[in-house]
Amino acid sequence: MTSILGWLCRGKGFSGGLHPPGRKSLAADASIKVLPGPAVVSVPLLQHLGAPCEPLVQPRQEVAWGQMIGRGTGTISAPVHSPLNGVAGVASVTTLPNGRHVGTIPITAAGAQIGGEALWEALLGGDWPDDGFDRYQPEEILSLIGQAGVVGMGGAAFPTHVKLTPVPGRPVDVLIVNGCECEPYLTADYRLMIEAPRAILAGAQLAGRAAGVERIIVAVEDDKPVAIESMRQAARARKVEFAVLEMRYPQGGERQLLPAVLGRTVPAGGLPTDVGAVVINVGTAGAVAAAVLRRRPLTHRVVTVSGTGIVKPANLLVPIGTPYGDLVTYCGGARDSAVRVVAGGPMTGFAIGDLSVPLTKGTAGLIVLGGVEVSRPRETPCIRCGRCVDVCPMNLVPTKIALAARVADWEQAGKYHMAACIECGCCAYACPAGIPLAHLIRMGKAQAPKET
Amino acid sequence: MIDVLIGLAPVLVAAVAVFRWYALKQIVVCLACCLLAEAIFSAMRRRAMSLGDFSAAVTGMILAFSLPPSAPWYVGAVGSFAAIGLGKCAFGGLGQNIFNPAMVGRAFVMICFASAMGASAYVIPGASLDVVTQATPLTAAKSAGGAGPDWSMLWPLFVGNVNGSVGETSALACLLGGLYLCFRRAAKWEIPLAMLATVATVAGLGDWLGPRHPLSVLHHLTGGAVMLGAFFIATDPVSSPLTSGGRWFFGAGVGALVMLMRAYSGYPEGVMFSVLLMNALTPLINRATIPRPLGGSHRAIPSQTTNGAP
Numbered sequence: 001m002t003s004i005l006g007w008l009c010r011g012k013g014f015s016g017g018l019h020p021p022g023r024k025s026l027a028a029d030a031s032i033k034v035l036p037g038p039a040v041v042s043v044p045l046l047q048h049l050g051a052p053c054e055p056l057v058q059p060r061q062e063v064a065w066g067q068m069i070g071r072g073t074g075t076i077s078a079p080v081h082s083p084l085n086g087v088a089g090v091a092s093v094t095t096l097p098n099g100r101h102v103g104t105i106p107i108t109a110a111g112a113q114i115g116g117e118a119l120w121e122a123l124l125g126g127d128w129p130d131d132g133f134d135r136y137q138p139e140e141i142l143s144l145i146g147q148a149g150v151v152g153m154g155g156a157a158f159p160t161h162v163k164l165t166p167v168p169g170r171p172v173d174v175l176i177v178n179g180c181e182c183e184p185y186l187t188a189d190y191r192l193m194i195e196a197p198r199a200i201l202a203g204a205q206l207a208g209r210a211a212g213v214e215r216i217i218v219a220v221e222d223d224k225p226v227a228i229e230s231m232r233q234a235a236r237a238r239k240v241e242f243a244v245l246e247m248r249y250p251q252g253g254e255r256q257l258l259p260a261v262l263g264r265t266v267p268a269g270g271l272p273t274d275v276g277a278v279v280i281n282v283g284t285a286g287a288v289a290a291a292v293l294r295r296r297p298l299t300h301r302v303v304t305v306s307g308t309g310i311v312k313p314a315n316l317l318v319p320i321g322t323p324y325g326d327l328v329t330y331c332g333g334a335r336d337s338a339v340r341v342v343a344g345g346p347m348t349g350f351a352i353g354d355l356s357v358p359l360t361k362g363t364a365g366l367i368v369l370g371g372v373e374v375s376r377p378r379e380t381p382c383i384r385c386g387r388c389v390d391v392c393p394m395n396l397v398p399t400k401i402a403l404a405a406r407v408a409d410w411e412q413a414g415k416y417h418m419a420a421c422i423e424c425g426c427c428a429y430a431c432p433a434g435i436p437l438a439h440l441i442r443m444g445k446a447q448a449p450k451e452t
Numbered sequence: 453m454i455d456v457l458i459g460l461a462p463v464l465v466a467a468v469a470v471f472r473w474y475a476l477k478q479i480v481v482c483l484a485c486c487l488l489a490e491a492i493f494s495a496m497r498r499r500a501m502s503l504g505d506f507s508a509a510v511t512g513m514i515l516a517f518s519l520p521p522s523a524p525w526y527v528g529a530v531g532s533f534a535a536i537g538l539g540k541c542a543f544g545g546l547g548q549n550i551f552n553p554a555m556v557g558r559a560f561v562m563i564c565f566a567s568a569m570g571a572s573a574y575v576i577p578g579a580s581l582d583v584v585t586q587a588t589p590l591t592a593a594k595s596a597g598g599a600g601p602d603w604s605m606l607w608p609l610f611v612g613n614v615n616g617s618v619g620e621t622s623a624l625a626c627l628l629g630g631l632y633l634c635f636r637r638a639a640k641w642e643i644p645l646a647m648l649a650t651v652a653t654v655a656g657l658g659d660w661l662g663p664r665h666p667l668s669v670l671h672h673l674t675g676g677a678v679m680l681g682a683f684f685i686a687t688d689p690v691s692s693p694l695t696s697g698g699r700w701f702f703g704a705g706v707g708a709l710v711m712l713m714r715a716y717s718g719y720p721e722g723v724m725f726s727v728l729l730m731n732a733l734t735p736l737i738n739r740a741t742i743p744r745p746l747g748g749s750h751r752a753i754p755s756q757t758t759n760g761a762p
Contacts, residue, residue: 014746255746268747380505381547385689386640389696394746397694400738420745 183345309338405444517619630683646703
């Protein structure tokens with residue numbers, strides 16, 4: 001209840017949020033294409049938080065598509081697999097868009113490759129069963145998901161088998177399949193819901209069985225009627241519910257999704273399991289189905305390449321580890337107007353300066369922005385107008401946190417609950433003074449001394 | 453800031469319509485001096501010229517609107533330099549000031565030139581403009597005793613055809629401009645609403661409990677600087693609280709102090725002092741009204757486990 005408009009337009013669920021121009025029409029009608037095999041990929045050994053993988057292959061060793069090349073070492077870790085038939089190179093180091101330095105295993109394609117339509121059929125296409133999941137025991141499903149290296153594909157890349165493993169004392173009764181792709185430009189999940197709904201639903205049912213839930217709810221925003229219809233068609237013979245939600249950024253954030261779907265609020269510092277729910281992205285659900293029913297490890301993902309700076313926006317099925325530059329080249333290259341390349345969505349993604357950086361499992365998009373899209377007013381002083389407070393979906397005071405973080409005043413930032421920030425970027429988008437609030441807070445969260 | 457200037461336009465029109473050249477003089481003097489002061493102080497601080505943000509123009513307009521029509525030119529000039537220099541630049545420029553700059557300027561000249569700013573200064577005997585030959589309505593009410601409300605005064609108070617500070621007399625103009633500001637979200641609606649509701653409540657209680665007073669609830673709402681203050685002075689974002697709860701408290705505080713001063717102080721009016729007092733409390737209010745994040749306050753966890761939106 002922070003402004004008249006906000007109050008009048010207050011929908012179900014979370015407060016705040018905003019309606020940035022979606023610009024999804026650029027790629028929404030481009031059906032998923034398989035990227036023709038890259039010559040070289042570098043598979044990062046760490047694609048999420050947790051411990052890096054331990055390499056399992058030697059330089060010059062031949063590897064096959066789907067072969068495990070890095071083994072998870074901690075409880076929160078997921079193995080990585082070769083996306084190509086080829087030869088492993090000398091392990092190297094790359095800097096991911098989020099600033100982490102991680103080891104990589106380069107693989108040079110060699111010999112025959114499965115590609116094109118055949119690859120799509122092998123991973124997500126073809127038919128998927130409506131039932132008969134009872135023959136898989138929950139432990140078996142979890143173990144298959146874990147071995148396949150499935151992680152959350154909505155961005156955070158949290159290992160899925162860890163997320164789904166029941167925790168004693170914290171029963172989970174609902175699995176939400178998150179089809180709310182609220183980031184502007186991104187259409188990867190949208191296309192997947194249209195082109196592979198049965199894989200998504202089969203994966204959801206398997207994940208639900210593993211987590212021991214009673215209900216499965218597919219949550220999609222109301223601006224995607226085609227995807228909703230496709231999913232409903234595929235769900236006719238299944239016990240799946242639907243929740244059609246208001247389109248408002250960041251509806252797809254777990255902490256915003258749960259109040260909207262179930263009326264449950266995730267406690268600060270907690271996880272959805274604290275309120276009996278587990279949320280998986282539609283892409284993750286598809287990967288679960290491929291992992292369990294077809295024993296296919298997660299070696300490819302669907303990526304949206306869009307923005308006004310790219311010649312031919314597209315949705316591509318891409319091997320993990322492909323350099324971003326290959327995607328740009330395949331999509332016709334960058335236009336003269338292109339000024340910035342962002343890995344992920346424009347609200348939460350990271351601008352990258354080096355196109356040789358490899359794609360990770362959690363990257364849903366590569367956005368090439370034109371000059372008009374990134375123009376930002378010169379930064380002026382904060383006059384405490386409070387727009388950032390109005391739009392913050394976590395009910396924080398972003399200006400106080402950001403300005404405290406800028407001068408490393410961690411006590412002040414902590415008083416204003418810096419750690420609760422979900423880095424959705426609404427504040428920076430709304431700031432009329434052009435202050436990079438989300439950037440400052442994100443930096444602050446990374447630099448602040450950790451509480452113990 | 454450009455929105456604030458647009459919102460002030462109806463007030464400007466009303467001021468010029470009621471006070472003619474008296475109003476024009478104050479507005480021209482204050483606007484020119486505030487812009488000049490801003491330019492000089494920016495140059496002294498070796499900062500980029502900040503006239504383009506219009507904040508000095510807004511300060512000048514509001515200062516002019518708060519001065520008596522009769523005030524000599526140097527009152528506005530000194531007030532402008534005090535407003536920009538002491539009120540804003542001394543704190544570090546736009547966004548850093550604790551107090552509303554225009555009200556700092558006005559408080560400064562009120563002390564420097566008490567005789568030019570007091571209640572009696574508003575009356576210019578023998579002026580050709582009728583409206584400035586009479587006492588201001590609030591001053592008249594102070595001396596009226598238990599005569600009961602004068603209902604015929606209500607319409608002039610509403611449209612502004614009474615004596616008073618340059619921009620404060622027309623409740624109608626302030627309402628029009630103020631609603632525009634709220635609609636454009638250049639001003640937060642909680643502050644004027646809380647302030648006007650408090651003024652109405654206190655005045656209503658006074659009417660109901662106390663002896664017959666010459667000012668009814670409606671007189672209190674339309675008279676003096678309540679409307680100008682509620683929509684244009686108390687809503688200065690820099691010197692008012694950041695959170696919704698804080699703004700309700702702030703607005704109610706200003707309203708209560710205004711009524712306290714109208715009832716018990718030696719001055720006929722107290723919007724300026726009320727706003728300055730509540731400005732001083734704003735950092736405290738901000739600290740006391742840190743909103744509870746979604747999901748409660750945070751336990752100690754590594755910050756990365758919070759999930760971003762996909």
